[in-house]
Amino acid sequence: QAVERHRREPSQLLQILVETQDGIGYLPAEALTRIADLLELPRARVEGVAGFYSFLYTEPVGHYRILFSDNIIDRMLGSRGLMESLCRRLEVSPGQVSSGGEVSVDATSCTGMGDQGPAVLVNGVAVTRLDEARVERIASLVRAGTPLAEWPAEYFCVDDNIRRRGALLGDDFVPGAALQVAMARGRQGWLEEIRISGLRGRGGAGFTTAVKWMACRDAPGADKVVVCNADEGEPGTFKDRVLLASQAERVFEGMTLAAWATGARQGLLYLRGEYRYLLKHLRAVLALRRAAGLLGARILGEAGFDFDIDIHLGAGAYVCGEETALLESLEGKRGTPRIRPPFPVTHGYLGRPTVVNNVETLAKTTLIALQGGTAFAATGTPQSTGTKLLSISGDCAYPGVYEYPFGVTIEHVLEDCGAHDPQVVQVGGASGVTIAGHEFHRRIAFEDVPTAGAFMVFDGRRDPFEMARNFVHFFAHESCGFCTPCRVGTALLKGYMDKLASGKGAKMDLADIEWLDRLLKNASHCGLGSSAPNPVIDTLVKFRPAYERRLVSLDFKPAFDLDAALETARRMTGRDDPGAHLDWREEV
Ligand code: SF4
Incomplete structure (x- = not known):
C-alpha cells in the first residue's frame, strides 16, 4: 500500500519504509524484498537504507x-x-x-x-x-x-516555552501578507530586498541567502526546488521545533517567497523523525494555505506562479542535517554527504537546482518582505543582521526559546535565563564552541560566537570533561561511516575519552587527542567529522585540570593489562617464559 501511495517512486523509498514500519511494527526481510521488487531496485539498496536510519528496525522491537x-x-x-x-x-x-x-x-x-x-x-x-x-x-x-x-x-x-520575543516571535502574522508585498516588488525587486537585508543562513554555516537564491535562479533548468531543512538534530537545539509549532505559516510562506525569487515550483520540508508529532499540524496548515490560494497553481492569482510543498519525514540520522546528506535522504537513499562541487544550487534534489534553507532563515524572509531589507539590517551587527533564536537549556531557571538581536553578549543571555554560578556555556551544540567564564563578554554573532541556536548552560557542579565525553559519544554514534578518518577517528576519540574517564589515561593520550583533532579537521569528508573534536579540544585548552586529574602517568599507559590478557594463551600453550612478562606498573 505504501508503495502504491507513493506511485512506485524509488525516490520515496524512505517514506515507504517509514509507512511500512508504521503498519507492521518493523521491517521484516519479506517486506524489504517485496518493496525492492515493486520499486525495481536492488534489494541491497533497500536493505542499505533500512539499515542506515536509527528509527528503522529490521528486527522486532516490541509493541x-x-x-x-x-x-x-x-x-x-x-x-x-x-x-x-x-x-x-x-x-x-x-x-x-x-x-x-x-x-x-x-x-x-x-x-x-x-x-x-x-x-x-x-x-x-x-x-x-x-x-x-x-x-x-x-x-x-x-x-x-x-x-x-x-x-x-x-x-x-x-x-513552546517562548521566553523572549523579538521581531519574529513578537509580531502577529497574517498569512499571505508577506507574499503580497514581495510579489508587488517583482521577482528581481524581491531578491534585491533580500540582498539589502544581509540575511545569512540560521542553520549554522551563515551563508548569504541572497547569493544562494540568485545562484539557484540563474542555474540552467526550469524545474527548481526549495527545500526547508527542518532536521534540527544538533544536541541542545529546539528553536525550529517551536517555529514549526507556533509559526508554521511563516515557515511555509518563507518557502513560497524563496520560490517567487528562484522560480521554483516544488517545495519539500524535511522534518526530523523526532518531530513527527508535528506532522498533523503542519499538514493542516498546508491545507489551509492551499484553500487560501497561497499554494498550488496561480498563487494569489499570478499566472505562472505555481508552487506546492510536501513534507518528508526523517528517521533518526543527525548527519542528514548536512544539506547534501539531506538531499540524498530526500531521494530515498542513505544520508551520505555528497562531494561538493557541484553545489545544490545547480545540482540538488534529483540533480535539479535547489535552494536548501533552514526553518528560521525562511521564517525571517517574511520579516524582510514586511519591513524591507533596510529595516531588517538595522538590527544586529553589520556582519550579522537581524535577530537570532536561541534554544536555552541546562542549569538555568528559565529554559526555553529566546529571540535576541545579533551581538547580544553571553553574560546578558545568562542573566535573562536565570543562570546562577554558570561555569561553562556550550554555544552551537556538540559541534559548537565551549565558552568559559572569562569569555562571557563575547557576543553571539557570526563574527564572534556563531551558533545554529543551541545555548547549553553548565554551572559549577558540572564536569566539563564529562560534557565533552558525552558529545564525543554522540559523534561516534552519528558518524555515517562513509569516510575512514571520521568513522575510525570518532571511535578512537571516544576510546581515549573513556580511557581517561576510567582513570587509566596518560599524558601521551592528550597528545594523541590533539593529533586526532588535526586528522579529523583535515581529512573528514563533511562537517560532522571535522567538528567532532571541537568540544574536546576546547575543554582541553580551557579546562585542562579536568583532564590532568584523570591521568595516572605522564607517559604512555595502556588501557588494559597486556600481561594479564596473555595469561589464558600461556595456559593453553603451556608456555610461560618468565622473561617475556611485561609489568607496566614497574615501568612507571
Ligand atoms: Fe560520514 Fe563522518 Fe565522513 Fe561526514 S565525516 S561523510 S559523517 S563518515
Whole structure:
C-alpha cells in the first residue's frame, strides 16, 4: 500500500519504509524484498537504507519502543536513573526486547526537548518532563497493553516555552501578507530586498541567502526546488521545533517567497523523525494555505506562479542535517554527504537546482518582505543582521526559546535565563564552541560566537570533561561511516575519552587527542567529522585540570593489562617464559 501511495517512486523509498514500519511494527526481510521488487531496485539498496536510519528496525522491537533522549542536558536532569528504573519495572535490559516481546527500552541522540526534559520517544511520539511518577505510570500502561491513544494526554504535551520575543516571535502574522508585498516588488525587486537585508543562513554555516537564491535562479533548468531543512538534530537545539509549532505559516510562506525569487515550483520540508508529532499540524496548515490560494497553481492569482510543498519525514540520522546528506535522504537513499562541487544550487534534489534553507532563515524572509531589507539590517551587527533564536537549556531557571538581536553578549543571555554560578556555556551544540567564564563578554554573532541556536548552560557542579565525553559519544554514534578518518577517528576519540574517564589515561593520550583533532579537521569528508573534536579540544585548552586529574602517568599507559590478557594463551600453550612478562606498573 505504501508503495502504491507513493506511485512506485524509488525516490520515496524512505517514506515507504517509514509507512511500512508504521503498519507492521518493523521491517521484516519479506517486506524489504517485496518493496525492492515493486520499486525495481536492488534489494541491497533497500536493505542499505533500512539499515542506515536509527528509527528503522529490521528486527522486532516490541509493541512499545521507548527511547530515552541521551543529550547531556537530559542526563543532568536524571534520564539515566529514570531509564534504569523503567527497565527494572518492565524487567527488560537496555537495548533488548522484553522476553514476551512487548517492549524495548534504549537510548537515542537528543530528541530536541532540552527545555522540558528528561524526554523519551514512545513509538516515535515525544513524552516530556519525565519523573519517577511518570515512569511508574508508563510501566503500568505498558504492562496493561494500553494503546498510546489512551495514555494521559498531558504526557504528550510539548510546550513552546517562548521566553523572549523579538521581531519574529513578537509580531502577529497574517498569512499571505508577506507574499503580497514581495510579489508587488517583482521577482528581481524581491531578491534585491533580500540582498539589502544581509540575511545569512540560521542553520549554522551563515551563508548569504541572497547569493544562494540568485545562484539557484540563474542555474540552467526550469524545474527548481526549495527545500526547508527542518532536521534540527544538533544536541541542545529546539528553536525550529517551536517555529514549526507556533509559526508554521511563516515557515511555509518563507518557502513560497524563496520560490517567487528562484522560480521554483516544488517545495519539500524535511522534518526530523523526532518531530513527527508535528506532522498533523503542519499538514493542516498546508491545507489551509492551499484553500487560501497561497499554494498550488496561480498563487494569489499570478499566472505562472505555481508552487506546492510536501513534507518528508526523517528517521533518526543527525548527519542528514548536512544539506547534501539531506538531499540524498530526500531521494530515498542513505544520508551520505555528497562531494561538493557541484553545489545544490545547480545540482540538488534529483540533480535539479535547489535552494536548501533552514526553518528560521525562511521564517525571517517574511520579516524582510514586511519591513524591507533596510529595516531588517538595522538590527544586529553589520556582519550579522537581524535577530537570532536561541534554544536555552541546562542549569538555568528559565529554559526555553529566546529571540535576541545579533551581538547580544553571553553574560546578558545568562542573566535573562536565570543562570546562577554558570561555569561553562556550550554555544552551537556538540559541534559548537565551549565558552568559559572569562569569555562571557563575547557576543553571539557570526563574527564572534556563531551558533545554529543551541545555548547549553553548565554551572559549577558540572564536569566539563564529562560534557565533552558525552558529545564525543554522540559523534561516534552519528558518524555515517562513509569516510575512514571520521568513522575510525570518532571511535578512537571516544576510546581515549573513556580511557581517561576510567582513570587509566596518560599524558601521551592528550597528545594523541590533539593529533586526532588535526586528522579529523583535515581529512573528514563533511562537517560532522571535522567538528567532532571541537568540544574536546576546547575543554582541553580551557579546562585542562579536568583532564590532568584523570591521568595516572605522564607517559604512555595502556588501557588494559597486556600481561594479564596473555595469561589464558600461556595456559593453553603451556608456555610461560618468565622473561617475556611485561609489568607496566614497574615501568612507571
Ligand atoms: Fe560520514 Fe563522518 Fe565522513 Fe561526514 S565525516 S561523510 S559523517 S563518515
